[in-house]
Amino acid sequence: MILPSLADIARRAATDGLDVVPFAVPLFVATIMIEMVWAARKAPTAYEPGDTLTSLLMGLGSTVAGALVAGLIALGAGWLYAHRVATIPVLWWTWIGVFVLDDFNYYLFHRTAHRVRWFWASHINHHSSQHYNLSTALRQSWTGFPALSFAFRIWPAFIGVAPGMLLTVGGINLVYQFWVHTEAVGRMPRWFEAVMNTPSHHRVHHATNPRYLDRNYAGVFIVWDRLLGTFTPERDDDPVRYGIVHQLGTFSVLTVAFHEWASIARDLWHAPWRAKAGYLLRAPGWSHDGRRDTSDMIRARWQAGHAEDQGDPGADQLASRNPAATPSAG
Numbered sequence: 001m002i003l004p005s006l007a008d009i010a011r012r013a014a015t016d017g018l019d020v021v022p023f024a025v026p027l028f029v030a031t032i033m034i035e036m037v038w039a040a041r042k043a044p045t046a047y048e049p050g051d052t053l054t055s056l057l058m059g060l061g062s063t064v065a066g067a068l069v070a071g072l073i074a075l076g077a078g079w080l081y082a083h084r085v086a087t088i089p090v091l092w093w094t095w096i097g098v099f100v101l102d103d104f105n106y107y108l109f110h111r112t113a114h115r116v117r118w119f120w121a122s123h124i125n126h127h128s129s130q131h132y133n134l135s136t137a138l139r140q141s142w143t144g145f146p147a148l149s150f151a152f153r154i155w156p157a158f159i160g161v162a163p164g165m166l167l168t169v170g171g172i173n174l175v176y177q178f179w180v181h182t183e184a185v186g187r188m189p190r191w192f193e194a195v196m197n198t199p200s201h202h203r204v205h206h207a208t209n210p211r212y213l214d215r216n217y218a219g220v221f222i223v224w225d226r227l228l229g230t231f232t233p234e235r236d237d238d239p240v241r242y243g244i245v246h247q248l249g250t251f252s253v254l255t256v257a258f259h260e261w262a263s264i265a266r267d268l269w270h271a272p273w274r275a276k277a278g279y280l281l282r283a284p285g286w287s288h289d290g291r292r293d294t295s296d297m298i299r300a301r302w303q304a305g306h307a308e309d310q311g312d313p314g315a316d317q318l319a320s321r322n323p324a325a326t327p328s329a330g
C-alpha cells in the first residue's frame, strides 16, 4: 500500500474537505477519562455525573443536527464559490492564511453570539454548565443552523477560498478549542499565553464574575481579543464562577437546548410592538422597561463600587464609555 503524501492530502482536503473532528473523538474520550482520574484526586467537584451526561448528550445532538444541515451549508458555500470574484490558490501558505482568516471569523461569530440575543439563544447552550472540564467543550448547540452561525464562516468562498479548505480549517479550529476547557492546566508559558487561546483565557470566558463577563472570545488566537479590546486576564484574586448569569439549575437536555428560544418567544408575545425587535436583536438581558440587566450594566454597577479596578486591562475602555463606571461618578 502506498501512503498518500501530505501534499496529496492537502489537495484532496481543498477539493472535498477533510473533517478532522471524527478523528479527534477517541482523543476527546481518552483525555476526558484522564481528567476524571485527575479530578477524583485533585478537584473532586470538577465533575458531576448529571452535568457530564448532559454535556455529552448536547455534543451528540449537536453532531446529529450538524449532519442534517451539512449538505445545505455545503450547498451555500458551493454557490458562493461558483460566483466567486477571485480564486485563492491551494498552497501551503494560503492554507495558513485561510486558517487565520477563519479564526478571525470565529471571533466575529463568537462576539456576535454574546452580544445579539438571536445568536446568544443558540450559543448559551455552551455556557450553561456550572462546571468547567473537558466534557464542557462537548456541550455544543443544537440550534446553530437557525442562528445562522455558519454565515460567518462560509463567506470567504465568495472571495475564492475553496469550500473544502473552509471545512478543513473549521474542524481544526473546533478540535483546538477542546483542550482549553480544563482547570487542570494553570498557565502556559508566557509567549504561549500572549498569542494563543489557553485554558486560563477561556476560563475567563466561561465566568459569571462581573469583571469577566463577555471577554476573551478567541477560538485559537487570543490576539483578536487583545487587538480589539475584549481581553481580560484571569486573576488569582478573583476565582472564576462558571455558568450563566441566571443559572438553569437543571440537567434537562431539552431545557439546556431550547430555554432561551422559549424565553425569546415569551418576550416577543408580551412586549409592545415597538420593543419586539429589541428582544431579538439587542444584547441578552436587554428589556424595554429596564427590569433586566445586560452584561454591560452588571459590570458597570460592579465597577462603580470597585474603583481600584479601573486600570484593569479591558476594563478601561468600558469606563471611558460609561460615566457610571468612573470613580468620580461614584
Ligand SMILES: [Zn+2]
Residues within 6 Å of the ligand: 110, 114, 123, 126, 127, 205
Ligand atoms: Zn461563548
Ligand SMILES: [Zn+2]
Residues within 6 Å of the ligand: 126, 137, 181, 202, 206
Ligand atoms: Zn467554551
